[in-house]
């Protein structure tokens with residue numbers, strides 16, 4: 368009897384430890400759509416419903432895109448009880464009705480607020496109303512909160528306190544809500560965001576629709592600037608907490624108001640968009656698209672629905688790629704995957720086509736023999752010891768190396 372009791376206590380304790388060890392949300396990087404870059408103030412119930420339909424019809428929902436995040440400008444104000452309410456013209460039936468619709472499609476709804484009295488766009492934020500707003504979001508059925516930091520104090524201590532206050536408030540609702548911290552990497556959020564309850568934290572300024580910008584410090588960052596800023600942050604990423612290099616500009620072609628800086632950046636090439644997507648997957652980054660998925664062309668769809676790349680991003684191990692080589696504009700990223708596998712990405716940073724020849728042993732530090740899957744050509748090779756070929760300007764090559772198959 369005593370032994371039976373002891374055994375069941377041990378099993379129960381192990382179960383609790385297991386449950387605790389499994390993050391309830393964001394066990395893999397969140398995937399979805401965000402309204403900001405393309406639609407800015409034009410968010411509405413009608414738009415979000417159409418995007419939800421398109422998410423399903425385009426096949427994106429089937430490959431893992433799940434969260435529809437309404438960014439800034441949805442707020443109407445606070446009522447007499449201090450409850451937030453949405454802009455009545457844009458969201459005439461309220462957020463609960465919209466959340467129900469989104470859920471009926473098998474998707475999840477995200478929303479935006481700010482750790483100050485006003486958001487970046489100047490509408491009502493959540494400062495001093497954290498518990499009430501978190502309860503409101505939970506009652507509406509919100510599944511994701513992006514929490515911005517405009518109009519808030521500069522220092523890290525205040526940022527932590529403000530983010531933790533909302534983190535605790537979300538936790539108190541008992542609803543699984545992904546908590547996305549957005550202070551642009553200015554106060555090293557990778558050091559404290561998890562302790563504030565965060566599941567992802569922006570590492571950079573807003574993503575612009577360009578390959579490389581020389582004005583990072585003025586808040587302009589292109590794909591390459593953003594990738595470089597992730598270097599060294601890989602140890603902070605893992606199930607339940609991710610570095611967030613911001614949105615995928617893939618497919619915007621200069622159309623996003625914010626990402627183009629009102630037309631200043633005219634967009635990227637298809638090759639560059641594919642490289643952004645591949646690198647975001649290597650970096651275990653959240654995959655949040657911004658384009659109008661109601662009208663998505665087949666070449667962009669082929670990038671965003673690439674199941675092999677998405678599997679790299681969503682791998683259960685949750686490890687973020689590290690740079691293992693960077694010379695003459697060829698950069699190699701290595702990401703450990705579950706099941707004794709690795710992903711390798713070789714990026715040509717330069718505007719010239721290049722040839723490459725790397726050894727799996729001395730360059731990739733993957734000794735022994737490997738079964739190699741080259742993702743873009745879908746070629747599978749056995750017992751490979753060298754990776755060689757051509758790589759176009761701003762393009763990349765991605766391999767998955769599988770040790771299990773090497774002995775076959």
Ligand code: GLA
Pocket residue numbers: 403438439486487488515549551572573
């Ligand atoms: C900040 C954020 C953006 C977006 C806007 C909304 O700039 O970094 O991602 O949310 O605010 O105003």
